[in-house]
Amino acid sequence: MSIDPRKIPTTGQETGPTNPYHEPLDRQGAKLDEHTLNEVRELPKRFQPGSRSAVMPALDLVQEELGYLTPAALSQVAEALQLDPGYVEGVATFYTLFHLQPVGKHHFYVCDNLSCQLAGAEEILEHLKHSIGVREYGEVTGDGFFSCEPVECLGACEYAPVMRHGHRLHYDLTPVKIDELLAGLRPNSFLDRREAVERPRTARREPRTT
């Protein structure tokens, strides 16, 4: 069972920022371009009954565009959908699939709920961390390519252990399957590495495969 550290109440006495959405203006992060903003404005027409129903698909667009949800982009979404910024922030912080901090170009969500735990999710997570070379969940590799985190049930318990990468689920995971997947994703050219270093502005939208 994973605990989202963002949801742990703070005492107000910590040093340093405790809530990235209350950062000073000069640290609000990247903004959406006009094209994406227009897409956001169109969403309420497709997701009835209105703007509130469009928040999650809008945040999905932001994350695909910028790599994570910056405070500036959240403000833009609230304005584009004519919603209270607090409501948009509440949705963004409630779901662990939305990121408030940068993640790797390839971010892996490994289910660690009961069925997956019984099928070896712990071993998968440890193997994945070791293979990509990070010590902590949420840590991004030096080249910006990989990061991972444990998440709640991904809704495919009968195929446990399960992991999500992009819009695709990977089933019946084993360390060997993890290695094969990583081998196909590892940066192997100068251009790949440069693209990773330039994230998050260079994040590319990948076609949905599921």
Ligand code: FES
């Ligand atoms: S418990 Fe892992 S997918 Fe449901």
